[in-house]
Every structure is written in C-alpha cells, then in structure tokens.
Amino acid sequence: MGHQAGRTGETSEDSEDEPTGGGQNMTGMGSLINNETSIVPGGIGSVISSAGMDDGGSDDFTKYWIEWFLSLKGNEFFSEIDEEYILDRFNLTGLNTEVTNYQLALDLMTDSLEEDLDEETRAEIERSARHLYGLIHARYVITSRGLAKMVDKFRRAEFGKCPRVLCQQQPVLPCGLSDIPMENSVKVYCPKCEDLYHPPQRRHATIDGSYFGTTLPHLLLQVYPNLVPSKNGERYVPRIFGFKVHETAKVHRKQDQIRAEQEKRLLLYGVDKNKDSPPRDS
Amino acid sequence: MPRPAHTEEELRPEDENVTEQEEDEEEERRNGEGDAEQDDQDEFEEEDVEEEEELQDDDEDFSTDTYETSGNSNSSSDVSWINWFCTLSGNEYFLEVPEDFIEDDFNLCGLNAIVPHYNEALDTILDLDLDEGSGDATDQRPPSPPLPEALGRSVSLSPTPHPTNVSSTRRSRPTPTEIDQSASLLYSLVHARYLLTKGGLASMAERFAAGDFGTCPRVMCRGQLVVPMGLYDMPKLDNLRYFCPRCGDLYSPRDKRYQKVDGAAFGPTFPHLLFLTYPELVPAQSIILPESARKASPALQLPSDSLRPGVTPSSSSTTLYGVGVHTVQGSDSDSGPGRGPEQRRDGPQSSIGGGANVAAGSVEPDMQMYTPKVFGFRLSELARTGPRMGWLRERGDDLEVAHAESAEVNGSRALTGGQRTHTRKVVGGSARDEE
Numbered sequence: 001m002g003h004q005a006g007r008t009g010e011t012s013e014d015s016e017d018e019p020t021g022g023g024q025n026m027t028g029m030g031s032l033i034n035n036e037t038s039i040v041p042g043g044i045g046s047v048i049s050s051a052g053m054d055d056g057g058s059d060d061f062t063k064y065w066i067e068w069f070l071s072l073k074g075n076e077f078f079s080e081i082d083e084e085y086i087l088d089r090f091n092l093t094g095l096n097t098e099v100t101n102y103q104l105a106l107d108l109m110t111d112s113l114e115e116d117l118d119e120e121t122r123a124e125i126e127r128s129a130r131h132l133y134g135l136i137h138a139r140y141v142i143t144s145r146g147l148a149k150m151v152d153k154f155r156r157a158e159f160g161k162c163p164r165v166l167c168q169q170q171p172v173l174p175c176g177l178s179d180i181p182m183e184n185s186v187k188v189y190c191p192k193c194e195d196l197y198h199p200p201q202r203r204h205a206t207i208d209g210s211y212f213g214t215t216l217p218h219l220l221l222q223v224y225p226n227l228v229p230s231k232n233g234e235r236y237v238p239r240i241f242g243f244k245v246h247e248t249a250k251v252h253r254k255q256d257q258i259r260a261e262q263e264k265r266l267l268l269y270g271v272d273k274n275k276d277s278p279p280r281d282s
Numbered sequence: 283m284p285r286p287a288h289t290e291e292e293l294r295p296e297d298e299n300v301t302e303q304e305e306d307e308e309e310e311r312r313n314g315e316g317d318a319e320q321d322d323q324d325e326f327e328e329e330d331v332e333e334e335e336e337l338q339d340d341d342e343d344f345s346t347d348t349y350e351t352s353g354n355s356n357s358s359s360d361v362s363w364i365n366w367f368c369t370l371s372g373n374e375y376f377l378e379v380p381e382d383f384i385e386d387d388f389n390l391c392g393l394n395a396i397v398p399h400y401n402e403a404l405d406t407i408l409d410l411d412l413d414e415g416s417g418d419a420t421d422q423r424p425p426s427p428p429l430p431e432a433l434g435r436s437v438s439l440s441p442t443p444h445p446t447n448v449s450s451t452r453r454s455r456p457t458p459t460e461i462d463q464s465a466s467l468l469y470s471l472v473h474a475r476y477l478l479t480k481g482g483l484a485s486m487a488e489r490f491a492a493g494d495f496g497t498c499p500r501v502m503c504r505g506q507l508v509v510p511m512g513l514y515d516m517p518k519l520d521n522l523r524y525f526c527p528r529c530g531d532l533y534s535p536r537d538k539r540y541q542k543v544d545g546a547a548f549g550p551t552f553p554h555l556l557f558l559t560y561p562e563l564v565p566a567q568s569i570i571l572p573e574s575a576r577k578a579s580p581a582l583q584l585p586s587d588s589l590r591p592g593v594t595p596s597s598s599s600t601t602l603y604g605v606g607v608h609t610v611q612g613s614d615s616d617s618g619p620g621r622g623p624e625q626r627r628d629g630p631q632s633s634i635g636g637g638a639n640v641a642a643g644s645v646e647p648d649m650q651m652y653t654p655k656v657f658g659f660r661l662s663e664l665a666r667t668g669p670r671m672g673w674l675r676e677r678g679d680d681l682e683v684a685h686a687e688s689a690e691v692n693g694s695r696a697l698t699g700g701q702r703t704h705t706r707k708v709v710g711g712s713a714r715d716e717e
C-alpha cells in the first residue's frame with residue numbers, strides 16, 4: 001500500500017515538476033531535460049522515435065535512469081548508487097525474489113533494457129525498477145562508500161533539520177522503522193535528541209522507510225563519531241505565569257535521576273561521553 | 283531588533299497617498315528582514331517553496347480583499363477588522379477576541395507602553411472612526427495589495443516603527459502602515475491575554491480537539507495534536523512554536539506561514555493552563571499528565587494505538603483524547619487551508635502503528651520511545667556514540683520521586699535561559715537500568 005501511494009504521489013508530482021524545473025534550468029537545456037523526464041516513464045519506444053533524430057541521443061539518454069530517478073521530486077533523500085555496486089551481483093543476493101520482473105527492472109535501471117515494450121509493461125517494470133533501486137539503496141547506504149555519501153548529504157542538511165526547538169536546527173538523518181519493505185514511510189533521526197520525526201516535507205512521507213533501513217543513522221554516527229553533536233541537558237520546562245508546572249517538575253526530577261544514574265554508570269565503565277576521540281574500531 | 287533606517291515612507295507628509303508600488307517595496311523589504319532573522323528555518327523549508335505557492339494560491343483570496351478602514355462605512359459593516367485579521371494567511375490560529383474584552387481597559391493594562399500609536403491601533407481594531415478631520419481614510423490603502431502585503435500585516439517578527447521615529451518628525455501622524463502594524467501588534471498581545479480567560483481557553487480547547495493546529499512531528503507521539511504557543515510574553519523575540527502534550531516538548535512550525543507569526547500572540551502560559559483546565563485533553567501516554575489523573579480516569583486509558591490507517595474511525599477528528607488525527611485519507615489531496623500543517627503533510631501511512639500489515643516485533647513494544655538499533659541490535663550505552671538522551675522522553679513511572687528538595691535545586695531556567703546548571707542529586711541505588 002505504501003508503495004502504491006508512493007507511485008501515485010510521485011507521478012502526480014512529476015507532472016508538476018515540469019514547468020518549474022524548466023524555468024530554473026538554462027533556457028536551452030530546460031526543454032531538453034523536460035522532454036527526458038516526461039518521456040522516460042512513458043515508453044522507450046516513443047523516446048527512440050523522437051530522440052533518435054538527434055544523433056544517438058537515445059543512447060546517451062538511456063544511461064541516465066538513475067540520474068533521472070534521483071532528480072524526481074520527492075527522491076531527494078536517495079543517494080546515487082555506484083554502478084559497480086549494482087553490477088556486482090553479489091550485492092543483489094536475494095533481491096530477485098523480492099522484485100517482480102527483476103531482470104527487466106535491473107536492465108532498465110542500468111540502462112540496458114533492449115526490449116520494445118508496451119506502455120503497460122513498461123510502467124510495471126518502471127515500478128519494479130524503483131522498488132529495486134530502493135532495496136539496493138538500503139544495502140548500499142550502509143557500505144563505507146554509501147555512508148560517505150550520506151555524510152555529505154547530512155552535512156548539507158539535505159534531510160532537513162530537527163523540528164525540536166531545543167535542538168536548534170540540528171541536521172537529521174533518514175531512518176526506517178523497519179527493514180521490511182512497505183511497512184512504514186521514511187522518518188528522520190535527530191542525533192542530538194536521539195529521537196525520530198516525520199520528515200518535514202509531505203512528499204517524503206511516501207518514501208518507503210526500508211529503502212534507508214533501521215541501521216543507517218546509527219551506523220553512520222558510529223563510523224563518524226565526530227558528527228555526533230554535543231548532547232546537553234536542555235529540556236523545555238513548562239511554566240504557568242512564570243511558575244513551573246508541578247506535575248512536569250516531578251517528571252523532570254525523575255528524568256534527572258535517570259540521567260544521573262546513567263552518568264554514574266558511564267563513569268564507572270570509563271566511557272568519557274564528553275570527549276571526542278578517534279573511532280574505537282575501524 | 284531595531285529598525286535599520288528611517289524609511290521614506292515614515293517621513294512623508296501624512297496626506298500623501300502611498301502608491302501601490304511603494305507599499306510593495308516596503309513590504310518586500312520587511313519580509314526580507316523577517317527572512318533574515320529566521321534564515322535557518324527558511325533553509326529548512328526551502329524546498330517547500332513550491333508547495334507553499336500552492337497553498338498561497340488559496341490564500342490569495344484573503345489577501346486581496348483589503349480591510350477598509352472605518353472611513354468607508356459600507357464595507358466595514360460587513361467584516362470587522364478582527365474578523366479580517368484572523369483570516370490573513372498565517373493568522374489562522376488566532377481567535378476572534380470579543381470586542382467587549384478589548385474595550386475593557388483592565389485587559390489592556392500596560393500595553394500602551396509596548397505598542398506604538400496605541401490609540402490609533404486600538405481604534406483600528408475596534409473599527410472606530412479614525413478620521414480626525416482628515417477625510418483621507420479611504421484612500422490610504424491601495425485597492426488590492428499584492429500577496430506579501432498580507433504576510434506583512436499578519437503578525438510578523440519584522441520590526442515595526444518605534445515611537446521615537448515619529449517624535450523625531452514633530453509627532454506627525456503615523457502612516458496607515460504603521461497603524462496597521464501597531465494594530466496587529468496590539469491585537470496579538472490582547473489575544474495572548476484573552477487566551478488565558480475562560481472563554482479563550484474553551485475556544486482553543488475546541489480547536490485543539492478539532493486538530494486545527496496540526497500534529498506532533500515526533501514519530502512516537504503518533505500524531506498527537508499540538509497547540510501553538512510562544513516562548514515569551516514580549517513580542518518580537520521568538521516566533522510561534524508548538525507544544526505537544528504527549529512528549530511535553532516544543533517544536534518549530536514547518537509551514538512557512540506560521541514561522542512568521544509572533545509567539546507572543548499565544549504566550550508561554552497558554553498551553554499549560556489549557557491542559558490544566560481541560561485535563562481530558564491530555565493523552566494517556568502524556569509525559570505531562572498528572573499521575574493522579576492517569577489513575578483516576580479510565581476513559582483516559584484509550585490506547586492511542588487504536589488509530590490505524592485501515593480502521594480510522596470517522597468521528598476521530600473530534601475525539602477529545604488527541605488520538606484522532608489521521609482521519610485524512612490520501613496524502614496528496616488534503617491540503618485544505620483550515621488544516622494544521624503536520625496534518626496536511628501526514629498521509630495515513632505515516633502513522634507508525636501501521637495496521638495489520640505491521641509484523642509483530644517490527645516496532646517497539648514500548649511505543650513511547652524510539653530505540654536506535656544497528657543491524658537489529660540495540661546500541662550499547664557504553665559505546666561512545668551510544669544512547670545518551672533516553673531520559674528526555676522518560677516519564678519515570680517506576681521511579682519514586684527521590685527528594686523533594688531537588689526540585690528546588692532544579693529551579694534554574696532550562697529553556698528560556700539556556701542550559702540547566704543545577705547539580706543533580708543522585709539518590710539511592712535504584713535498581714533502574716536501561717538495558
């Protein structure tokens with residue numbers, strides 16, 4: 001269901017995308033890019049017949065399925081998977097049973113789909129290819145190269161910032177609630193408050209969370225511990241006419257106790273939580 | 283923030299008509315300043331601009347119909363200033379403060395020191411005749427202001443003219459724009475006071491239960507409805523924020539419209555007084571719900587997890603327990619202007635309890651807290667990057683409150699004053715262990 005919703009959401013946005021996307025591009029390129037984006041989901045047949053005019057344009061253009069996919073509005077969270085990674089079948093182990101039309105979808109994704117297909121089949125394969133890309137993405141982003149790419153996006157705050165006021169615009173990381181496809185949409189994880197939020201933009205609420213997985217943000221922060229923001233004890237204290245609310249104050253005291261006990265444990269085990277040191281392993 | 287420079291407009295003789303274009307520029311400048319103040323948040327929303335444009339298309343209806351001052355009697359009889367103000371883009375959360383509340387001087391006590399052109403502003407709000415002999419009231423406003431006009435008139439963080447500006451020009455009459463800004467400011471401050479009255483709280487309780495203010499962005503709050511508030515009583519210090527009664531935390535608006543609204547219009551006391559007055563509005567899982575209320579009222583034990591995409595009860599949008607949020611079906615076709623920002627954004631599938639297709643074990647048994655995992659394993663607390671913030675969402679039900687006096691040590695300001703600096707008292711070797 002999630003995936004289906006995603007599809008319809010995306011396709012409706014695609015059509016929206018055209019005028020705005022064209023406007024932002026250089027005028028010459030704009031129309032070309034628009035043609036591509038609108039044609040790709042349609043049918044390869046029409047592409048070849050129209051783009052075949054300009055010398056081998058179809059070849060050029062078919063190289064870019066991934067690029068096109070990443071450029072779709074709503075797909076900003078995805079990072080580009082290296083072609084070598086996709087071409088190494090070992091990395092795709094088990095995915096053939098997860099995706100219908102696996103081989104065709106893979107061909108389409110790697111721009112080696114030769115067959116001439118009717119619209120309907122083509123759309124189906126397109127869907128499979130997107131799903132497959134997501135599944136591969138989940139594996140790729142927890143490789144060292146994949147993590148590095150996510151770090152770049154994280155540094156540019158491409159996944160948004162924490163909505164919590166006290167986190168003060170801390171950039172967030174994408175995170176799934178499950179590694180099984182089609183269960184939940186993608187969420188964002190704030191490394192400062194260590195909590196999970198809905199992505200700020202509606203269009204990201206249709207992306208399958210399993211395409212990012214449950215591990216990504218935490219592994220990333222383990223591998224790049226210097227990206228872990230300082231965690232202070234800031235907490236919002238409700239006040240009525242300047243006075244603290246009794247019940248909340250009680251809870252806060254308990255929280256303080258829990259926190260103090262943790263600090264004690266950390267001290268006991270010699271974990272210096274305030275100092276940044278090089279990663280312990282790796 | 284001080285006004286950067288005297289604008290031409292301020293120094294202009296009073297009777298000169300403000301041309302539409304000049305107004306336009308003025309507005310742009312002001313909006314620009316507002317943007318600069320909240321640069322970070324704008325970045326956050328940058329990509330939403332196109333979506334916003336869609337929204338603003340709807341809003342254009344509001345902004346194009348300018349409010350005519352009372353000089354023009356036939357239009358002011360239809361729509362009062364207050365009525366008009368509350369329909370402006372970004373002002374959707376405002377209540378219409380009853381005129382008799384505003385007319386009561388007691389309720390305005392002290393505001394004349396904060397609001398420039400106080401009397402003119404008050405007259406504007408109450409639709410009293412402004413024209414002391416100068417019959418130019420009708421011409422002062424451009425017939426159809428551009429879109430930013432509405433944003434500027436809504437309560438914004440952009441600076442409004444300081445009284446000293448006026449006195450430097452031999453106390454010339456304030457321009458309509460200045461009066462407008464003052465009226466907005468005054469209304470916001472009166473509004474914050476009105477919210478704390480019985481009537482104000484009752485209206486807000488209703489709107490809260492109806493989901494007018496959207497939902498908490500925190501996943502584990504599972505679509506909990508939120509209320510608007512401000513961190514300060516003083517205007518122009520901070521913009522509107524949302525308070526979530528489930529996690530007891532504060533969130534920034536993601537909708538650009540509300541990022542421009544001054545938090546002082548709602549104030550720091552309002553949400554807490556609201557939930558104290560209407561404890562039934564507090565969800566059972568709330569971190570702020572008094573324990574006594576939690577035990578006493580079985581009605582409150584409604585599992586908020588009962589709301590699932592598949593079985594959304596049709597009446598849930600009006601339920602008082604804040605669980606009925608995701609009645610919105612279809613994530614793309616539901617951007618009505620009356621809906622809260624989060625609500626509009628969240629499709630049914632965004633609620634994590636996910637219905638029957640969520641396999642057992644894929645979500646935590648304890649739905650209050652998110653547990654980070656790497657390859658299915660919980661992160662060790664002893665890892666250097668291990669969890670450190672668990673306490674933040676902890677209600678500590680199984681803890682006895684250790685020492686009453688530690689509450690007083692706790693007295694330092696946490697949020698408004700920055701970091702807490704108190705010394706925590708560790709009491710007893712409680713068996714509490716977080717895995």
Ligand SMILES: [Zn+2]
Pocket residue numbers: 162163164167170190191192193194195
């Ligand atoms: Zn955060």
